[in-house]
Amino acid sequence: MDTVATDAPRVARPSSLEAAISEFGDGAGVTVFAGGSILMVDLVYGRLAPERVLMLDRANMSGLRTQGERTTIGAMTTVAELETATEPLGASARGVADPEIRAQATIGGNLCAPPGPQNPRGDLQGSLIALGAQVRSVGDGGERTEPVEEFLASGTSGRLVLDVSFEAPSAGASASVRRPHAHSYTVLSVSGARSGGELRLAACGVAPHAVRLRGVERALAGGAEPEAAASRALEDATPAGDALASAWYREQTLPVLVTRVLHDLR
Ligand SMILES: Cc1cc2nc3c(=O)[nH]c(=O)nc-3n(C[C@H](O)[C@H](O)[C@H](O)COP(=O)(O)OP(=O)(O)OC[C@H]3O[C@@H](n4cnc5c(N)ncnc54)[C@H](O)[C@@H]3O)c2cc1C
Numbered sequence: 001m002d003t004v005a006t007d008a009p010r011v012a013r014p015s016s017l018e019a020a021i022s023e024f025g026d027g028a029g030v031t032v033f034a035g036g037s038i039l040m041v042d043l044v045y046g047r048l049a050p051e052r053v054l055m056l057d058r059a060n061m062s063g064l065r066t067q068g069e070r071t072t073i074g075a076m077t078t079v080a081e082l083e084t085a086t087e088p089l090g091a092s093a094r095g096v097a098d099p100e101i102r103a104q105a106t107i108g109g110n111l112c113a114p115p116g117p118q119n120p121r122g123d124l125q126g127s128l129i130a131l132g133a134q135v136r137s138v139g140d141g142g143e144r145t146e147p148v149e150e151f152l153a154s155g156t157s158g159r160l161v162l163d164v165s166f167e168a169p170s171a172g173a174s175a176s177v178r179r180p181h182a183h184s185y186t187v188l189s190v191s192g193a194r195s196g197g198e199l200r201l202a203a204c205g206v207a208p209h210a211v212r213l214r215g216v217e218r219a220l221a222g223g224a225e226p227e228a229a230a231s232r233a234l235e236d237a238t239p240a241g242d243a244l245a246s247a248w249y250r251e252q253t254l255p256v257l258v259t260r261v262l263h264d265l266r
Helices: 017-024 039-044 089-094 099-104 107-111 123-130 148-153 214-221 226-230 247-265
Strands: 002-004 010-013 030-033 052-055 064-067 070-074 134-139 144-147 159-167 171-178 186-195 198-204
Touching (some): 017 030, 017 052, 017 134, 017 159, 089 123, 089 186, 107 159, 123 171, 123 198, 144 148, 171 247, 186 247, 198 247, 214 226, 226 247
Parallel strands (some): 010 052, 030 052
Antiparallel strands (some): 002 010, 064 070, 070 159, 134 159, 186 198
């Protein structure tokens, strides 16, 4: 492992997963550096002054493995590598930013992305929730494997994400509104998937992190038609306005996207 100690932050660059876990420890005071597409900007603008940095680029944490019906994706797998993944994950990956950012950005960084001040981040989170994905992480209290929505709800700081895994769905669909821009930000997106006889739905761009649309799922389970079920989407979402769209616009658009996804999943 290369360790550089200067007056600047202490930087560790482990060359194995085991060394990365050991270096992370309980996570106190450690800034994990993955693709750096968020962190580099914060560092350059002086918004971040880390004491200890853990760089993961040599830690052997990337790649997709499929065993039977189960796919496991290492935390350092780039968003570009996921463009052809199972739907709706593939569509979410293709919608992130531009080819340069997708080549650098990782799934671990996307899961742990702090909410952006001017635009949503974490576009992969919704499709991972829809797929019923489980996140494996380490940190204070040891290793934990939990559903993505629980991981996001409990706060991602103090955890080192190792990988994400899910069973192949029988169907997947997504719909999004994107703002034409050189970096093509996603304003709002909805993902849905059927697996193990269950239909899960989630939305990005309507809260600080992706949310599962349980109100819609309950309405569908109770026999509601797609349009009626979709009107329940705001039970789980609290859209805010930002540089891309107003809260009102998101409130109006969310049920429309949910309806489209439900029709596509039929
Ligand atoms: C121009 C531009 C456009 C963008 N457009 C989009 C977009 O359309 N959609 C979108 O979702 N995002 C977008 N982003 C944000 C960003 O590129 C993605 O969210 C990306 O997936 C972040 O991954 P990263 O590896 O670069 O994260 P990093 O910048 O390395 O880290 C981001 C955060 O995650 C933490 N982290 C990273 N890996 C781990 C891990 N394994 N365990 C624990 N914590 C970890 C870091 O400590 C940090 O807090 C954009 C960024 C830029 C600069």
